[in-house]
Amino acid sequence: MLSVTVRATQSDLIEDSQDFENQNVETQQEFSQEEQSAPTTTELPKRQLPPLCKEELPTLSVKDVLLTSANWDSFKKKNELFILGVSDSECPLCCQSEPLLKELQDLFQNNKYLYKGKKIQIARIDTSKKNQFLEKEEITFENVPKVIIIKDQRFYGFDQPLDRMDLLLHQINRILNPLITLKTEEEIELFLDHEKFWDADYQTKFFKNNQDVVPRMENHYSQLRYKTRVICFIYDKQEYREEYKNLKSDAKYLATRDNLRIGFVDNQRLIKKMKAKYSVRMFSSIAMSSLVMKRYDGELLNYDLTSEDHIFIHNWINKHTLKEVDELNNESYRIYELLRQPMFLTFVDFEDQRYSKACYKAVEVMRQVAPKFSHIMGFLYVNNTQFYLRKRVLGVTWDELPSMAFNMIDNRVIPYPRGKPIERDILFDWFDDIVKGKVSVKTTGFDRIVNDTDIQTYLLNNTIVANRENFYEIAFSEGFDVVVLFYTTEVVHNVQRNIALQFNLVADAFIKLQMQDYIKVVSYDINVNAFPEGIEFTTDLPQIYFFPAYHKKAPFKKYIGQGIAGSILTYIQKHADTEFQYPVDVSKIGMPREKNEQEENQNQQQSQETQENQQNQEDQIIDLDKENNSESMNKEEIDQSIEENSAQQQEQLENLQEESIHEDL
Known part of the structure; x- marks a missing residue:
């Protein structure tokens, strides 16, 4: 890990922070899945929990074991099957997987859904830590939170909604029982009726005495469109043992597909009977071993397993599940x-x-x-x-x-x-x-129209401008810690402009620190360049991503916190591979200035003067009324005098109010 010496005086950063005091911006905006309004007081409102999250289940709270370099090898060898929950302790959205894992943990602890008579363990990984055992085995996670089923040290991701416990249990069962053995012609015909729910899936040991999810799964299956059934006929299991092994492996991989079921037949008499009945619809003219698919539109497709053309079975199944144009x-x-x-x-x-x-x-x-x-x-x-x-x-x-x-x-x-x-x-x-x-x-010109023409020129002028052609060269340069603001010029948005201004302060801070040779602060316009590979597509902009100097693998770190320069600077220091210390407390950079005693006295004095002016105006009006009664002053002159004094007073009040609002911000 690289360590550097910071070259900047304390006054540099303090002046930088004070320069920002005169900017009338919303500084308390947070990056979140839903845009929040900037608070009108100095105290932040209570953060609303993301969907699915529960107050009593914070991120990484549900676990039987937290995996580290010390226990990773021993744990995976001891547990053939376990559930892995991957989260980031600094990610506020990662709490979304906790209720699912808690429900699963309760089932396991109540001796439901056992594996070989034993309770299935729930392990966790915190990606905010630098887990060397993951880097050593080249294990990466494209996004978090993530729930993964691990069987015999192979990873099977759960890609369904995090509130679908039934689909998670279904996938576990399919991994444990990847193939459905069909023993009679009647079973084959029934299996090929892809519209019917195959309840034999839930007659396994895993689902023994646990039929609660079956009605929900049956309803879910009825709503799927691409229902697919596949049968593998292998006439000589010994001769095609390698194909059979690949079939089982691919069926486990395809367990994530809730619209697919895979059957298996190795009874030679039954295979002859089916070939005589279906002929070339299921088998080639001379082959007795075949892979047969009943597609969602009723079409029967087949592949000759005796062919010299080598195929990956899972690719063939996925490719032919959809029509040539679908x-x-x-x-x-x-x-x-x-x-x-x-x-x-x-x-x-x-x-x-x-x-x-x-x-x-x-x-x-x-x-x-x-x-x-x-x-x-x-x-x-x-x-x-x-x-x-x-x-x-x-x-x-x-x-x-x-x-x-x-x-x-x-x-x-x-x-x-x-x-x-x-x-x-x-x-x-x-x-x-x-x-x-x-x-x-x-590579460029993805914009429908550029509306915010000033944001890059005036609000992000201290940053390095990246585009689709040079983004990877900049962000993935080894040895550089890189922080990137993704924004859009399609709209003019005050919140985005405020965040951009704060991000520009971050860039300016590192310029004053003379750290451009180690840390790059980059801006990237999604509207003009579109999303680069590896960055999640979203309409919720702006977003800030961080790419550590020597850890450029997915999942890339997304900054989720207060949209102020001080918080961003603190985050960078904590996660950078380049070790450094700021010469001054940067946490206040970009924050609104607190009033001092002298300013309070000035405000009180201004308020007192305004009240005195108001009283003088009222006295003047009374005097004018008296003069009118005694000397019959022209009414138009009196009205004009009153309007002039009222306008002057109103201007004073507005100036005071504007100054007060400015100080509050």
Whole structure:
């Protein structure tokens, strides 16, 4: 770990902090999942708990053991199966997994859902600590909180909502019992009816005497669209033992798919009977071992296991679960995430009369193009309304439909040119050019319109400006601690501007400390450059991420705290790989100044003078009234005099009120 000497005088940072006192900004804004209003008093309001969180269950409170370098090896060897909860003690959103883990822990402690007659342990990892055992085994977590099932030292992530205990128990059961052995023709026919709920899933030892979740699972299954059944027929289990081993392994990996069931048949007489009945619909002409799928639309597909072409079974299943051109929604997106294949997306709106005819035609053209390229990419059409913001990230900044874009797995994007005809032969040529590298990848110009033209020039002028082309070079440079503010110029937003001003103070502090050679303070406009790879897509901006000098692996640290310079500076010092000390207390930088005794006296004096002026005005009005009665003063002159004095008094009151508000801020 690098250690440096800080070169800055105490007065430098103090002056920097005092310079900010004259800025009328909201400094108490917090980064949170929901935007909060800036408080009107110096005391912060009580923080509202995120969804699912409970006051009595703070982050990392539910556990049987906290894993460290000292106990990691012994614990995983002792426990074939355990649940791992990954959280960050400094992340206020990580409490969302605690109720789920608590409910699970209570079930285990009441001797429900046992494994080999023993209680399943719940282990925890705190990613805010520098866990060397994770780095040693190259274990990374893309986001937190995360719930993981670990069986025989293999990791199976739980990617469902954190309030679905039934789905978590279902996935554990599927990992323990990955294949359903089918013994009769009747069982095979029943299994292939993918619309029916397969209640045999819950006849296992794991679910023995624990049938509470079955009704909820049955209701959940009925609402799924992409229901899929797969049967693996292996005529000679000894000859195809490697394929059988891979099948079991892939079935455990696919346990995360709640719409999939995988069956297995090795009875030779039964296999002959099924081949005679279904022929080429299930088997090739000469093969007796086959992988058969009943897709959600009723189509039967098969793959010859005796073929010399080597395939990954889980890839074949995921790829063929969807049609060659299919709809992208939340359920199909989860399937495609498992494939990790480039996608060509067509944005459509079949309900909009202006575009519906062209959208139907575009999908039909996709069906003509897909057979040539579907082995290397997926073709999906997507509802423009639901995925409007995603469309922007893919470089499609116009509203006309249909629109198209190519999303590569390395986060590069290629939008189909605006106004270019959507025809089969034109698309063939365009795709050929992409495969040959003749089409340039989009790196900038993702903005629909830039509205906040001043934020970078005036409010972030001390920061390093990053874009899509140089972001990785800047943020992932080893040896540099890097803090990045992600913001958007699409809107002019006061809260974002205030945070930007505070972030600029952070950059200015490190300039005065002469630490630019070790710590980089960077700003990145999402509107112009879109999200870089590894940064979670969100509309909740701005966001601050931190990349330690020698720990550039995901999950990347997200700053969640007060949006003031002092808090950000403290966070950087705590998490930086470069060890350093500030020469002065930086926690107050960016905070509103407290009133001193002299200022209080001045305010009281001004208030007293204002009251005296008000009294003088009232006396003057009375005198004018008397003079009017005695000398019959012209009424218009009296009214004019009163208005002038009232205006003067009102101006004094407004000035005092403005000064008071300024001091409060």
